[in-house]
Amino acid sequence: MMAQAQRGIWHATKDGDPAGLALYLRHYSSRRRSSKTRLPLFVGPGEKLVLLSQKGDAVFAWRRMLYSQDGQSGVCCAVFRNEGRYRSSRLIREAMHLAWRRWPGERLYTYVDPARVRSVNPGCCFKRAGWKTCGKSLRGLIVLEVKSHT
Template structure:
């Protein structure tokens, strides 16, 4: 991971799609697509409006993306959330949600969770996917049609 000497303070900072440190975190995310021909594009977020957030210690990444969803979801998508820090994931998510709502006031936030790729958190003996999202105020709202991903959503208070 490359060092970012300008990263100081607390919370999230906005970086550009293609930032080396952000991409290094994304490379360890379960949704990272590896091309068969070995190419590694510099940008990693995809089309649409985007907000790439990196914590000042460069140990967590959150990417918000507003685009036309193929399955009809409306709002701003949390496309990537990865926490390798000691901070509680739900606290990081709540602060990232605040930044997203500053950019897109009042918009519905939603995310997809792949239950085959993400291990559940066991809560009172039951498996719970997206536990940090739940703790941050998100709720289950359905399952995607194509890959059967869990869809969770959050609304501004």
């Protein structure tokens, strides 16, 4: 079920949206499939909220899974890519608001691969949006989280 989410810059779309997929394929974590498997879905299994900026230059996808291999709980930012003019931290804060409207009170978390980002401060845009480092995943990725104020 697609939420009727809209806030400022974001509007809700479907997993597999062509503009969202194009942005996802330019993200460092994208899993490029062979030409034989042309599935346009990019968020993965679970309950999803896929957000695309009004201009189609940023994508954000939330995913709530029943089970996480590394024991994380809550709603995961499965992908975030910003190629537009807005600050990433602003986009993240707006996406957080939409996530908490859909899943009130849930912990939000994401993974950052410090070896694959250019910043000397991996996850900086999330940190500027109020997120904190809370550990590492089984694969050595940095785990960032933010908890609802409610």
